[in-house]
Amino acid sequence: MRWIEAAALGMAAVAGGWQQAPPPVQLPQGPGVPPAVATSPATAVQPPRFVVVVDAAHGGSDTGARIGSGVVEKDITLGLAGRLRSTLRARGIDVVMTRQADMNLAPVNRAETANHAQGGACLTIHATATGSGVHLFTSSLTPTANARFLPWPTAQSAYVTQSLKLESEIDSALAHTEIPVTLGRASVEPMDSMTCPEVAVEMAPLVAGHVTGAKPVTDAGYQKAVVDAIAAALEQWRSDWKE
Amino acid sequence: MISKFQKYLFFAMLVACVAMAAFLIRLRNRAQDRLQAQAASAPTEIAETATSAPKTVTLYVPNDLDDSLTAQEKSLSLPADRNAQARVILESLMEAYRTPDSTHPMNVASGINDVYFLAVPEGKDATGGAGQMAVVDLSGALTQAQPSGIEPETLTLLSMMATLHANLPAVTQVHFLVDGQPRETLAGHADLTRTYLASDADQRPSPSVPAGAGQ
Numbered sequence: 001m002r003w004i005e006a007a008a009l010g011m012a013a014v015a016g017g018w019q020q021a022p023p024p025v026q027l028p029q030g031p032g033v034p035p036a037v038a039t040s041p042a043t044a045v046q047p048p049r050f051v052v053v054v055d056a057a058h059g060g061s062d063t064g065a066r067i068g069s070g071v072v073e074k075d076i077t078l079g080l081a082g083r084l085r086s087t088l089r090a091r092g093i094d095v096v097m098t099r100q101a102d103m104n105l106a107p108v109n110r111a112e113t114a115n116h117a118q119g120g121a122c123l124t125i126h127a128t129a130t131g132s133g134v135h136l137f138t139s140s141l142t143p144t145a146n147a148r149f150l151p152w153p154t155a156q157s158a159y160v161t162q163s164l165k166l167e168s169e170i171d172s173a174l175a176h177t178e179i180p181v182t183l184g185r186a187s188v189e190p191m192d193s194m195t196c197p198e199v200a201v202e203m204a205p206l207v208a209g210h211v212t213g214a215k216p217v218t219d220a221g222y223q224k225a226v227v228d229a230i231a232a233a234l235e236q237w238r239s240d241w242k243e
Numbered sequence: 244m245i246s247k248f249q250k251y252l253f254f255a256m257l258v259a260c261v262a263m264a265a266f267l268i269r270l271r272n273r274a275q276d277r278l279q280a281q282a283a284s285a286p287t288e289i290a291e292t293a294t295s296a297p298k299t300v301t302l303y304v305p306n307d308l309d310d311s312l313t314a315q316e317k318s319l320s321l322p323a324d325r326n327a328q329a330r331v332i333l334e335s336l337m338e339a340y341r342t343p344d345s346t347h348p349m350n351v352a353s354g355i356n357d358v359y360f361l362a363v364p365e366g367k368d369a370t371g372g373a374g375q376m377a378v379v380d381l382s383g384a385l386t387q388a389q390p391s392g393i394e395p396e397t398l399t400l401l402s403m404m405a406t407l408h409a410n411l412p413a414v415t416q417v418h419f420l421v422d423g424q425p426r427e428t429l430a431g432h433a434d435l436t437r438t439y440l441a442s443d444a445d446q447r448p449s450p451s452v453p454a455g456a457g458q
Contacts, residue, residue: 064431065391073391126432128392131307135394140443182310185443186397187434189427202393207308 050238051094053119053196056081057126060104067129067217074102076127076217080203083223084125087231093238107190115155115195120241121166121234122198124191127217132207133180134226136170137200138163139192140185155195162197166237170199173233177225179206197241201230295321300332303405303444304339305398306346312402312444313346314409315339329358329377329411336406337385347398354385356422358407363416374415376438377407381429383422389430396433405444415441 056077058064064073078099085095096117098110114122128135143160150158167183174181191198206222208214215222297320303312319335321328333355340349359378389399404417418438420426426435 058431062431126393128390128394130390130392130395131310135310135392137393137397182394184310184394184397186393186432187437187439188393188432189434200393204392204394 049094050120050241051096051117052088052234053096053098053114053117053122054081054084054088055098055110055114055122055124055190057124059099059102062104064126065128067127071218073127076203077125078102080125080127080223080227083227084123084230087227088234091231091235093231093234108193111155111190111193114190114198115193117196119196121237122194122196123230124188124198124200126200126202128202128204129217131182131204133182133204134174135182135184135202135204136167137184137186137188137191137202138167139198140187141192150195152193154192156192156198159195159197162241163199165240166197166233167199169237169240170201170230170233173229173236174226177229179225179229180209197237201226295323300335301406301409302332302336302339303402303409304336304346305395305402307395307398308346310394310398312398312405325411326358326360329360329379329407330355332406332410333358333379333403336402347395347402349385349388349390349399351382351385351388354382354388356380356382360414375411375413376416376418377411377414378418378420379403379407380420380423386421386426386430391430391432393432396429396431399429400433400439401444404439404441408441408444417441 056074058072058074058077060074062074064077066072067076078101081097082100085097088095096113096119098113099105110124139156139160141154141157141160144154144157146158156163171181171183186200188200191200203217203223203226205217206213206215206219217223297318299316300319300321302315302317304315305312317335319331321331334353337349337351337354339345340347340351340354357380359380361376361378363374363376389396400419407414407417416438417440419429419435421435429435
């Protein structure tokens with residue numbers, strides 16, 4: 001079985017995988033991890049860097065769901081991820097993307113990118129033609145205590161509690177925009193292998209209601225409202241995630 | 244000139260041949276009767292359709308708009324065989340997917356190839372006791388008809404798990420195959436490589452719609 005060294009200094013050591021240490025000054029820290037770099041008395045302790053990992057689901061030959069005529073999920077997710085990256089950077093939040101082009105990317109590579117970045121929040125972006133509003137999913141794994149080594153297929157189990165808090169933060173922000181939100185637990189790759197607070201955001205069409213009008217997933221205004229709400233939630237999460 | 248002894252011998256052999264032929268014909272007829280009797284008593288598709296009195300079953304029907312599962316009761320004539328019972332119950336759930344006013348529309352004629360049961364050793368299931376694992380062999384047609392997305396795919400799996408557990412409480416775990424083969428996902432999202440606990444259906448999504456926002 002493949003194992004990952006959680007919250008270790010530098011990159012996660014994965015059996016049979018890669019190993020590389022990032023520059024010490026930029027080293028992010030996981031929750032509960034002591035300062036990784038000994039600082040001189042004259043140097044102030046660097047606050048942990050807050051990085052958001054954005055994973056645009058599907059890509060390349062994996063087109064994902066068919067959203068409409070000629071529109072496939074992989075294009076919607078890439079567009080949404082790019083828009084979210086721009087919005088977060090405008091708010092001073094660092095972003096790591098798992099993919100920035102239409103390319104095949106295995107789930108294991110997505111999880112490796114996220115775990116290497118040691119993100120304070122990881123979002124996997126999906127889209128569907130079914131349902132209404134935004135669906136938020138966290139891993140269906142049973143929460144476990146954090147450990148030095150975590151089995152690769154269930155590494156997320158140590159972060160499920162934090163993932164649920166992040167989900168709640170995004171839920172609140174979307175509720176302010178009066179976009180219907182549904183919360184759930186699911187087993188979807190690569191969520192279960194990620195060692196960060198992870199939420200899958202699935203955007204569905206907006207069904208007409210008392211307040212909202214019907215809007216397709218491709219509607220630019222609808223997409224902007226969702227992205228702005230998620231960015232606001234992540235800005236709030238930046239100050240909450242260490243607690 | 245043929246001797247009297249040779250004549251007697253000839254007629255004796257002729258009688259023996261006729262008697263042996265009659266005996267062989269009789270043996271053949273008896274063998275044929277035995278084979279027919281075996282064929283009649285062997286389990287067949289016809290035997291599987293032998294049904295008991297109608298029984299009330301609970302179907303958990305998904306709703307795509309609020310991510311919920313709604314219990315619906317239905318009266319069904321179930322076969323005596325347990326595997327066939329599970330298949331009939333799940334096919335009845337597929338019928339609910341096919342109705343014009345379905346809240347989880349999926350146009351699939353036959354979604355379940357078969358359902359098998361395996362014993363789960365004591366202490367290996369979620370409750371710590373001995374249970375059963377249902378192996379549900381889905382048809383390729385179902386995966387083609389399944390709308391792609393985390394929500395619709397997860398709801399399909401949860402509705403089948405909840406329905407199986409409600410009507411066959413011994414089922415504590417569920418594993419899915421497609422046309423008899425392991426498969427990574429149902430339609431690009433929901434993981435089919437893992438074995439699900441029947442209690443996972445209790446984690447089904449709950450609606451969280453802000454006041455005033457519509458569906």
